[in-house]
Amino acid sequence: MHVDVISLEADTYRSIISLASSDMRVGIGLPNTLDAADGDMLLSWARRADDGPFTSVGVFDRLVYHGTDPLATLAACAGVTEEVRLATSIVAGPLRSDALLAKKAATVDSISDGRLTLGLALGARREDYEEAGASFNDRGRRFSRQLHRLREIWEGDDIGPEPVQEGGPELLIGGQSDPTFQRVGRYGDGYIHGGGPPRAFERQAEKARAAWQESGRPGEPALWGHGYFALGEEAAELGRAYLLDYYEFTGPFAERIAEGLLTTPQEVLQFVRGYEDAGCDELILFPTVADMSQYDRLERILKNEWR
Amino acid sequence: MEVTRVKIAVVGGGPAGLYASLLLKKEYPSWDISVYERDPADNTYGWGVVFSDATLSNLREADHETHERLTDTFVRWDPIDIFYEDEHIRCGGHTFAGIMRSDLLAILQDRCRDLGVEMHHETTIEEPTELADEVDLLIGADGLNSVVRDAYEERFQPRIETGSAKFAWFGTEKPFDVFTFIFRENEHGLWRIHAYPGTKSTFIVECTEETWTNADMDELGETEALAYFEDLFDDHLAGYDLLAKLYSWRNFPVVNCRRWSIEDRVVLLGDAVHTAHYSIGSGTKLAMEDAIALLEGFREHGQDVDAALNWYEKERRPRVEALQAAADRSQQYFENVERYWDLPPQQFAYNLLTRSGRISYDSLKMRDVSYADGFDRWFQRYQYTPGDGTPAESLPIAANQPLHQPLKLRDLTISNRIAITEQPTSSSDDGMPSSTYLEALIERGSRGPGLLLTDPVAVSPEGRITSGTPGIYTDEHVDAWAEAIESITASADISIGIHLVHAGRRGAMRDRHHGLDRPLPNTQAWELLAPSAIPYTPGGHVPREMDDEDLEAVRMAYSAATERAVEAGFDMVQLHAGHGYLLSSYLSPLSNERDDVYGGSLENRMRYPLEIFDQVRSVWPDERPVGVTLQSTDWNLNGFKTYEAQEVGAALKSHGCDLLSLVAGQATIRERPKYDPTVLADFTESFRNELDIPVLATNYVTTYDEVNTLVGAGRADLCTFTPLPE
Numbered sequence A: 001m002h003v004d005v006i007s008l009e010a011d012t013y014r015s016i017i018s019l020a021s022s023d024m025r026v027g028i029g030l031p032n033t034l035d036a037a038d039g040d041m042l043l044s045w046a047r048r049a050d051d052g053p054f055t056s057v058g059v060f061d062r063l064v065y066h067g068t069d070p071l072a073t074l075a076a077c078a079g080v081t082e083e084v085r086l087a088t089s090i091v092a093g094p095l096r097s098d099a100l101l102a103k104k105a106a107t108v109d110s111i112s113d114g115r116l117t118l119g120l121a122l123g124a125r126r127e128d129y130e131e132a133g134a135s136f137n138d139r140g141r142r143f144s145r146q147l148h149r150l151r152e153i154w155e156g157d158d159i160g161p162e163p164v165q166e167g168g169p170e171l172l173i174g175g176q177s178d179p180t181f182q183r184v185g186r187y188g189d190g191y192i193h194g195g196g197p198p199r200a201f202e203r204q205a206e207k208a209r210a211a212w213q214e215s216g217r218p219g220e221p222a223l224w225g226h227g228y229f230a231l232g233e234e235a236a237e238l239g240r241a242y243l244l245d246y247y248e249f250t251g252p253f254a255e256r257i258a259e260g261l262l263t264t265p266q267e268v269l270q271f272v273r274g275y276e277d278a279g280c281d282e283l284i285l286f287p288t289v290a291d292m293s294q295y296d297r298l299e300r301i302l303k304n305e306w307r
Numbered sequence B: 001m002e003v004t005r006v007k008i009a010v011v012g013g014g015p016a017g018l019y020a021s022l023l024l025k026k027e028y029p030s031w032d033i034s035v036y037e038r039d040p041a042d043n044t045y046g047w048g049v050v051f052s053d054a055t056l057s058n059l060r061e062a063d064h065e066t067h068e069r070l071t072d073t074f075v076r077w078d079p080i081d082i083f084y085e086d087e088h089i090r091c092g093g094h095t096f097a098g099i100m101r102s103d104l105l106a107i108l109q110d111r112c113r114d115l116g117v118e119m120h121h122e123t124t125i126e127e128p129t130e131l132a133d134e135v136d137l138l139i140g141a142d143g144l145n146s147v148v149r150d151a152y153e154e155r156f157q158p159r160i161e162t163g164s165a166k167f168a169w170f171g172t173e174k175p176f177d178v179f180t181f182i183f184r185e186n187e188h189g190l191w192r193i194h195a196y197p198g199t200k201s202t203f204i205v206e207c208t209e210e211t212w213t214n215a216d217m218d219e220l221g222e223t224e225a226l227a228y229f230e231d232l233f234d235d236h237l238a239g240y241d242l243l244a245k246l247y248s249w250r251n252f253p254v255v256n257c258r259r260w261s262i263e264d265r266v267v268l269l270g271d272a273v274h275t276a277h278y279s280i281g282s283g284t285k286l287a288m289e290d291a292i293a294l295l296e297g298f299r300e301h302g303q304d305v306d307a308a309l310n311w312y313e314k315e316r317r318p319r320v321e322a323l324q325a326a327a328d329r330s331q332q333y334f335e336n337v338e339r340y341w342d343l344p345p346q347q348f349a350y351n352l353l354t355r356s357g358r359i360s361y362d363s364l365k366m367r368d369v370s371y372a373d374g375f376d377r378w379f380q381r382y383q384y385t386p387g388d389g390t391p392a393e394s395l396p397i398a399a400n401q402p403l404h405q406p407l408k409l410r411d412l413t414i415s416n417r418i419a420i421t422e423q424p425t426s427s428s429d430d431g432m433p434s435s436t437y438l439e440a441l442i443e444r445g446s447r448g449p450g451l452l453l454t455d456p457v458a459v460s461p462e463g464r465i466t467s468g469t470p471g472i473y474t475d476e477h478v479d480a481w482a483e484a485i486e487s488i489t490a491s492a493d494i495s496i497g498i499h500l501v502h503a504g505r506r507g508a509m510r511d512r513h514h515g516l517d518r519p520l521p522n523t524q525a526w527e528l529l530a531p532s533a534i535p536y537t538p539g540g541h542v543p544r545e546m547d548d549e550d551l552e553a554v555r556m557a558y559s560a561a562t563e564r565a566v567e568a569g570f571d572m573v574q575l576h577a578g579h580g581y582l583l584s585s586y587l588s589p590l591s592n593e594r595d596d597v598y599g600g601s602l603e604n605r606m607r608y609p610l611e612i613f614d615q616v617r618s619v620w621p622d623e624r625p626v627g628v629t630l631q632s633t634d635w636n637l638n639g640f641k642t643y644e645a646q647e648v649g650a651a652l653k654s655h656g657c658d659l660l661s662l663v664a665g666q667a668t669i670r671e672r673p674k675y676d677p678t679v680l681a682d683f684t685e686s687f688r689n690e691l692d693i694p695v696l697a698t699n700y701v702t703t704y705d706e707v708n709t710l711v712g713a714g715r716a717d718l719c720t721f722t723p724l725p726e
């Protein structure tokens, strides 16, 4: 990876990634779309994550649902953490105005001292668009323009604050379609996958790498994945029900997601190893049950069993 | 919906319908299952069916009795025979099994009867919606032209694409004891035969529409058509007749559906919901596996029909789509066999065997090591022409893989088939390659590729992509390049090429660290040149429309850069005519709106790039090759098209171009690129075999197996290679 000497300082994070590219990092999702999670719980997850073994905390975005706003949540997390990356997985970009999104993201990046990883995608839910007063049908086109604008704003002088990371927060793009990969190659710093078994990730990651190479970008795209866990039998039931509900609008796909729920230590390890083998840089595991004991269980597995 | 006694109607008594019925009835004896089939029970329409995997272990688990009867009835064979005219090539290790369709149906019907499925033969369903109202679940297993699918078209949203080739299905008593492909050319065109074993052999004839018309097949009656093929293939048929049932010619329809079921009412199975080209012999297996998945959906979800149907689709769709992708590649192959007809027979066969992407160099080694080793020996002798070019008499005993075979372009011998090319870099200063840049180049050279190609190097200051693009427009530049070349070639047998570029309107951009095509601030930008005054990005720097003087100046810049490249000691020059840089911006109507001899028709649009090519060729030493990186499509409806690129490729070849490398897109920022990993490989392959010119494949290749397969099968001559991270 080619790194300008001048940008090295602000860019240490990214260059560290590329030096250790075969060691995958694991982050933990916050329960920010789970009913039972209150502000206290969100912040204590974040606080604990800051002490490792997790390297990032992730949040989801869904407007017409009970759940907290992703960037506001991360801003609060920024205040109680020092080390951990703050990642959105993902924010539906075109739901928001370019300038407001740029400012919010730059704010989180600046008050967290450059720890924001901004995962953006289209978001598939029509009702979210309706409620946000944003048009649904041209959202793909608007998304591309938005990505272009975000960089312009972050690098320009008009709309502050200036992000700490050079060129703006690390920008990951999610989705499955060909235009997604074009956006990764053209505007992004990497790709964030929407969940599924390691093999599914591997296929999409390959497309991201190919798009990156075809676009003539230097280095490699950052590749992020995510998965869901609910450890223990009782939790597994609840977790499955949550996923079927959360993804209900996708039909058969909801089944597929629910089936991928990681419910035993063995499954977690298999999944983590699979992602690591597939070349993932950072994998965020999201809870599906809002209970601190879920955090404990996952932490124990990763501390004791992995590596 | 929760019910205990489910009432199911099945439209279609083919493999999918019968198998689904018997599996469900076996699991849930209380259910009421009726099959409606248009044909009589003992209909013998159809010839043999092939299963490309003889074990069918999932069928064994689903219903032991059916599996046992099927496998008792199977004929089995391993090899594939390929006849390229009279040349015979055999490759073993492919486990096939075959059964007559009528035998298969008889076994399934018996089993249905034993289990208590009600079968209504000679009953055509005209109004599936009425039937659906009477039952809890309607299963549409009524094949290709499904009436169930049609009745709910707006819900299933089927997409049907018809193949371009014509085919007809025959049988014969002549025993074909293994899978046999026959390719034969006569005055009407090139004919392909797929023949395979069975109680009677199946004999499928296939050809292009053109061949079909040339042979007057639209005019000939059944007897005349049969006589035509009996005569054309009399050496293979050995006097046996060809037989036809319902003689007809068809085009293969590929069926896909957006949805496979409707709430808890209707579900499609088998050919009704998806088809896969017959050349990979999987339609029947797919249909039967659908039935198994449907059963598993019910097992998983009790009698929650809706959940069971979702489960079925979720389970099956990815598997079916993977197979359809392979089938599609195989279909593409058979529709375009003419393109490969000039390959040597051994390579023709190798390309055929590896056509679908499921079988590679390594897997052929596993399946039939003597065939695969023999191919290596053949390839080495074919490629390696020692001394004055006469092939060695005998086959080499220690042959290398195709990857390690040298490639000769003019007098340059490239020692192996791996090329390292580099993306545009940005660490030079006023064209002067920085020391870190040169060190990186030397390091790449030390890794032993056959060809090391620089990243795009500017022929002039205003031709730089970013301010850090390396150049070769001053004598100091030459010295820097010469030093690097010397240090690389001192320790390795490697050819080094320089990739010359003029960025045109895509110049004066920021480096690509944070994204593509972000123009430099005005204070740092320089004046850009282009065929027309249209900026590359909306709001970007507007280039100057090139006048006669500019045309001449850029021509001279290329000329001088080429002379300097000779001086520096490069082995090869590669001109960049893709990705929206200057030369490709002449090719593309999106950036070229000139009304002089350089704009308008394709002939005009390619004029300037060809002039540059001629200029470079005339100053570059005769014995060294010149290649071109050519745009193969703009990925834009109004842009430069692949068929145009083929014409440009042909013109370049006739002007003395030695190597083509195909790239796509980036002509403007408005594009709809495809990132299917096979797209660029397909372009590359088609240019090579249509134009008969060596090609460098730039698709994302990560294993030696892929390199060996591409080079061995004649789809590429050099490959860029990116090893997977360890």
Ligand SMILES: Cc1cc2nc3c(=O)[nH]c(=O)nc-3n(C[C@H](O)[C@H](O)[C@H](O)COP(=O)(O)OP(=O)(O)OC[C@H]3O[C@@H](n4cnc5c(N)ncnc54)[C@H](O)[C@@H]3O)c2cc1C
Binding pocket: B011, B012, B013, B014, B015, B016, B017, B036, B037, B038, B039, B048, B049, B050, B051, B123, B124, B125, B126, B141, B142, B143, B144, B145, B146, B147, B169, B204, B269, B270, B271, B272, B278, B281, B282, B283, B284, B285, B287
């Ligand atoms: C040239 C060719 C070669 C092939 N070779 C092979 C091969 O080697 N191996 C392989 O696995 N597959 C092969 N196939 C594919 C195979 O024939 C099908 O994929 C498979 O039969 C699909 O099974 P199905 O039950 O879904 O449909 P079908 O077998 O088509 O069965 C549908 C049934 O529904 C009935 N039907 C249709 N409409 C109605 C109606 N309105 N009312 C009542 N009944 C109706 C039909 O009469 C038929 O019996 C080949 C296909 C072709 C065209």
